[in-house]
Amino acid sequence: MLKINEIFETIQGEGVFTGVPSIFVRLQGCPVGCPWCDTQHTWEVEDENNIPVRDMMAKSTDTAMWSAMSVSDIFSTLEDCGYTAKHVVITGGEPCMYDLNELTTALNQDGYSTQIETSGTFPIQCSMATWVTVSPKINMPGGLEILASAMQRANEIKHPIAMQKHIDELEQLLAEKPAQPDTQIALQPISQKPRATELAIKTCIDRNWRLSLQTHKYLGIE
Ligand SMILES: C[S@@+](CC[C@H](N)C(=O)[O-])C[C@H]1O[C@@H](n2cnc3c(N)ncnc32)[C@H](O)[C@@H]1O
Ligand SMILES: Nc1nc2[nH]cc(C(=O)O)c2c(=O)[nH]1
Numbered sequence: 001m002l003k004i005n006e007i008f009e010t011i012q013g014e015g016v017f018t019g020v021p022s023i024f025v026r027l028q029g030c031p032v033g034c035p036w037c038d039t040q041h042t043w044e045v046e047d048e049n050n051i052p053v054r055d056m057m058a059k060s061t062d063t064a065m066w067s068a069m070s071v072s073d074i075f076s077t078l079e080d081c082g083y084t085a086k087h088v089v090i091t092g093g094e095p096c097m098y099d100l101n102e103l104t105t106a107l108n109q110d111g112y113s114t115q116i117e118t119s120g121t122f123p124i125q126c127s128m129a130t131w132v133t134v135s136p137k138i139n140m141p142g143g144l145e146i147l148a149s150a151m152q153r154a155n156e157i158k159h160p161i162a163m164q165k166h167i168d169e170l171e172q173l174l175a176e177k178p179a180q181p182d183t184q185i186a187l188q189p190i191s192q193k194p195r196a197t198e199l200a201i202k203t204c205i206d207r208n209w210r211l212s213l214q215t216h217k218y219l220g221i222e
């Protein structure tokens with residue numbers, strides 16, 4: 001069973017798929033603890049926060065409540081909601097705490113494209129067709145071997161930055177744990193801070209990397 005914090009339909013706000021109508025499946029639980037994380041309500045998995053699916057789907061604010069769902073429960077919910085998006089983004093929390101092979105394979109077979117947003121701190125278990133966005137959490141728990149294999153699997157590396165140190169860390173990581181030659185590299189300013197944004201723009205131009213903005217936050221949408 002997967003522990004689901006929320007399922008909703010919106011526009012993908014970040015990275016290469018920015019602008020694509022997407023169904024978001026947000027999993028509960030993350031032990032990484034990035035100080036600037038914008039989804040801290042997904043960190044803890046408390047048994048007393050297990051609620052029925054209809055209550056989870058009715059949530060209107062960010063809470064730590066979650067529902068245990070099978071892949072077939074998730075399909076029933078997508079059908080009940082009448083979503084039109086054909087791209088599914090699996091995020092969290094840290095989605096790779098879970099084996100996502102069954103979910104991503106079933107979604108692909110049903111005609112959905114799939115994407116995972118992950119920190120590279122757990123082994124990535126998903127269909128070959130899944131687009132993997134790695135937002136590498138350098139010096140965080142997980143270990144170098146897992147991070148190295150995440151870098152290899154990544155279709156996109158999307159690195160949140162606020163200062164030069166974060167860019168230096170990414171460059172060192174890319175030198176030591178190389179990505180594939182066609183992997184897209186993007187910098188994402190942390191929390192829309194003007195100085196972070198300015199630094200990201202300048203560095204992206206210097207290195208010919210992409211800029212990823214959290215466009216949903218500028219738009220005030222989910
Ligand atoms: C909330 S995380 C969940 C998925 C996974 N745990 C990860 O870190 O990739 C989704 C994306 O949001 C980014 N992110 C989280 N908080 C952010 C913030 N305050 N500013 C910019 N990006 C942020 C993460 O780095 C990641 O790319
Ligand atoms: N619109 C929108 N786009 C997103 N891209 C990545 C998100 C995430 O929280 O993983 C996210 C999100 O929460 N909302």
Ligand code: SF4
Nearest residue numbers: 030032033034037119
């Ligand atoms: S790994 Fe992702 S969900 Fe976990 S704390 Fe960092 S940004 Fe948040």
Ligand SMILES: [Mg+2]
Nearest residue numbers: 038039091222
């Ligand atoms: Mg988000």
